[in-house]
Amino acid sequence: MDTTIRPKVSVVMPVYNAEEYLREAIDSILSQTLTDLELLIVDDGSTDRSEVIILSYRDPRIRYLKNEKNQGVVYSRNRGLDLARGEYIASMDADDISLPERLEKQVSFMDINNHIGACGSSFELSSGRIRRVLTDSKTLLTSLAAGNCFAASTVMMRWQVLVEKRLRYQQEYMYSEDYDLWLQIAKHADLGAISEVLLYYRVHNVSITHAFNTKQRIAAYNIRSNWYEWILNRPLTDEERLFLQDDLSNVHVVKSGWQLVEAVKSTENSRIDFNYYLSTTASRYEHLLITQYKKVPLLVLLNLLFFSPLRKYSPISTITLIKMLIKRVMA
Secondary structure, rough: OOOHHOOOOOOOOEOOOOOOOHHHHHHHHHHHOOOOOOOOOOOOOOOOOOHHHHHHHOOOOEEEEEOOOOHHHHHHHHHHHOOOOOEEEEOOOOOOOOOOOOOHHHHHHHHHHOOOEEEEEEEEOOOOOOOOOOOOOOHHHHHHOOOOOHHHHEEEEEEEHHOOOOOOOOOHHOOHHHHHHHHHHOOOEEOOOOOEEEEEEEOOOOOOOOOOOHHHHHHHHHHHHHHHHHHOOOOOHOOOOOOOOHHHHHHHHHHHHOOOOOOOOOOOOOOOOOHHHHHHOHHHHHHHHHHOOOHHHHHHHHHHHHHHHHOOOOOHHHHHHHHHHHHHHHH
16 A cells, blocks of 8 residues: 555445435535545445445545445445545445534544544434433443444444454445444543534434344344354453343343343352353343243233234244243233
8 A cells, every 4th residue: 555645534435225315424524624544435225326426526535436236235335445545534425414524523533543443423313312322431332232332323443443353344235234343442542522412313214224124133133142142252341231231131131121031140250140141142142032932021022012013123033923822811
C-alpha cells in the first residue's frame, strides 16, 4: 500500500435497491467537515436506479464497486473492508444520514484514544426519538451482553485492528453481522462512544431493522452466547457479574417472555453458569422445551401457543406445542 495517498478515513457503504434514500446518504458523507476520506460504494446487484444515482457523482473521493450479482450485505461489507485504504473505517448504510461533523469528531476521539478499536455515537431515529449510547469502555463491554448497543452507521473502526486480527463480518450472522464484528473487536481492543448525536438513523418498511425476522433474532442470540462464553472465561469484577446476572434474569427471561426455567445459577464463586445460559438461548430453545417440558410451567406453554407476539418468535411448531401440552397435562 502506498501510504502517501492513504486517506484518513474509508467510508464503506453497501447499496442494494436504495434509490429512495441513497442520494441523501452519499451527500451526507461528501459534505463532511473532514474531507480527507474515500467513499467505497459497493452496489450489490441493484435493479433500481441506484447505479444511475451513484454514477451521477464526479467526486474523485468516490470508489464505485459493483457486484455482478446480488451477494448479500455481508459479502458487500467485507469487499469494502478488503479494499479500504484509510487509517479508520467508517460504516455507513445507504439509507442513513451522517451529520456534518460525524467523521471529524470520531477521528479526533480515536486519535486521542489509541486503545479504542471501535467508536460509536448516539443517534436520532427517523421518528425523532434519540438513542443515547453508553460511553464508558467497561460499561460498553458488559452492556453488549444485553444486545447490540451501536447503530451500524455510527461506528468507526481502527483499520490496524481489523487487519492484524483478521476480523471480518461473518455470513452465519447475516443481519446481525455488525453486532458480531463489534464483539470480535472488543476481544482485542477497547470500545468507545461519543454521547453526541452524530447520525440520523432511518427506519422504514424495507430496512433491515424493520425486517428483523426469527432467523435473524436467533443469530443475535447465538452471538450473545459466544460473547458470554468469552467474557466468562476471564475474571469478572463484581460490577460485571451483577450486570450480567441482571441482564440474564430480566432481559433474557422477562423481556423476551421465555420464562422456562431460572436463567441464572450461581456457582461457588458466584459466577454465572454459562452452560446453563447457553442451553436457554434461541438456537437450543426447541431442544430444551421438548426434553424438559415437564419442568416448564403450564402457563408458559399456553402463552407460547396463544400469545401472538411470543408465538411469532418461537421456532417450535404448533403441533409440537399441542403434543407437549397434552403430555404436560397428562403427566
